[in-house]
Amino acid sequence: MNAVEEFRAEVRDWLAANLSGEFAGLQGRGGPGREHELFAERLAWERHMAAAGWTCVGWPKEHGGRGATIEEQVAFHEEYALADAPARVGHIGEQLLGPTLVALGLPEQQRRFLPGIVAARELxxxxxxxxxxxxxxxxxxxxxxxxxxxxxxxxxxxxxxxxxxxxxxxxxxxxxxxxxxxxxxxxxxxxxxxxxxxxxxxxxxxxxxxxxxxxxxxxxxxxxxxxxxxxEGWQVAMATLGFERGVSTLGQQVGFRRELETLIDLAVRNGAADDPLIRDRLARAWVGVETIRFNALRMLDGVAAGAPGPEASIGKILWATWHRELGELAMDVCGAGGMLAAGEPYELDAWQRLFLFSRSDTIYAGSNEIQRNIIAERVLGLPKEPRP
Incomplete structure (x- = not known):
């Protein structure tokens, strides 16, 4: 067993041992469209992780992290997603601001703000x-x-x-x-x-x-x-956006795959998979999620160099468009019943939430239009878009 496999096993064993007792009910809770779920309990889980040294694993050790390699960070995020552990409440500090301060912050700023992120004391x-x-x-x-x-x-x-x-x-x-x-x-x-x-x-x-x-x-x-x-805030802000599309997206892909597999199971059970058009769309979705993963792995070269380059924009377009289309496919698999709320006054099931929230995927964190401009200008060398 090499070092990465040992690290992966350590992460897997810790999650299995700790997603129990008071934290057992947190599995699968939170995430896009569901951040309201058990927020206080998820914050307690975040602090429990911090006490065990499982926050900010990719940060340098001198700033409170584990100094994990890119491969180890991928293993951590994948195992976290595979365990169906709760959505992180400190993501913005850990994945966006923290790396920005590590790269560009003054020593006194690092001393003031990084420990609070590591310990999940400040969100x-x-x-x-x-x-x-x-x-x-x-x-x-x-x-x-x-x-x-x-x-x-x-x-x-x-x-x-x-x-x-x-x-x-x-x-x-x-x-x-x-x-x-x-x-x-x-x-x-x-x-x-x-x-x-x-x-x-x-x-x-x-x-x-x-x-x-x-x-x-x-x-x-x-x-x-x-x-x-x-x-000079523009350069700093662009660095933050680069970190936003970093290693943690590999865990996101695991979640996408789980959603697709669950949808395929539903299509088989309710007969929607008997429709050749639905079967074709499910197959295309499987190909799509594989493509997203391979692109994310390719992007890791940029992460290793400090921050993803323009190829991160390709990844954003891929996963955002794929996920929005998965929401549309889910509604077709559910059929007419998917148009009815699960309960009063406006209780939605998982597929309805997916469909509605995924409409925003192609807008937030950089809209598809802006990502295409970045690819056109910085990768293909095309003229810049005219501005008023």
Missing amino acids: WCQGYSEPDAGSDLAGVRTRAERDGEEWVITGQKIWTSLAHEADWCFVVARTEPGSTRHRGLSYLLVPMDQPGVEVRPITQLTGTCEFNEVFFDAARTHVSHVVGEPG
Whole structure:
């Protein structure tokens, strides 16, 4: 047994031993469209993992991680998904902000913020999108002005995942008056529990509220809480987006495969698989999920180099489009009964939630349109899209 297989076995054994007792009921809970499920209990699980050294496994040891290799990180995320362990509540801090601070943060920023992420004491949210600047991040209007030893932030963010649970938010704001596009932006770390920060949940098609609007009305953060130099936040924000499409996506593929296998079982049981068109679509879905996995493995070369390159955009288009189409296929497999809510007033089953929430897959974390532009410009060398 080589080192990676030993690590995989260690992860598998720990999960089998610990997803029991008070945590036994957490299997399969949480995730997209279901982040409201047992949130406090999942946070307790996250802290239990932290105490055993199973958070931030890919971080360097000097920052509280295990220093796991890329192969070991893949093994961890795959085994976590195979165990049907609960969706992580500290994902944004662990997978997005943490690696950004490790790569680009000042030593004092690393000392202040990384331990809280490792221990799951402080949860984070991402302040990127705005009502008029969604996938086009360079269009942000939220501004921050220097006032002595503080930044004063005013503006609005939207589609902010788990802002209602977060302790901190990393915010892209315009700090140079008169600047446009990607120039003059800064990447600020802003506490959520303060006057001047208002969080308004957004009710989704699923009836749940994991996304939020966040309003900053002269909210404040210390002048030292800017990552990178003021005015150079675009580069920092792009680095964060690269980490967002990193190794953890391999665990996501395991979840996709489980959804497909369960759907195939349903199609066989209810007779939908007798329809040759349904059978063909199920087969195409199987080919699709295999393609997604192979592309994700190819992307790991970029991860090993520090952050995924443009090939990460290919992966985003692949999995987002595939998952949206799986939701549509699920409704056809369910038949007319899939149009009826499972209970009052608006109780949805797993396939209905999948169909409704997966409509957003091709929009969040960079819309398909923006990903195609990145591929066209940075991979194929085509002219940039005209801008007004």
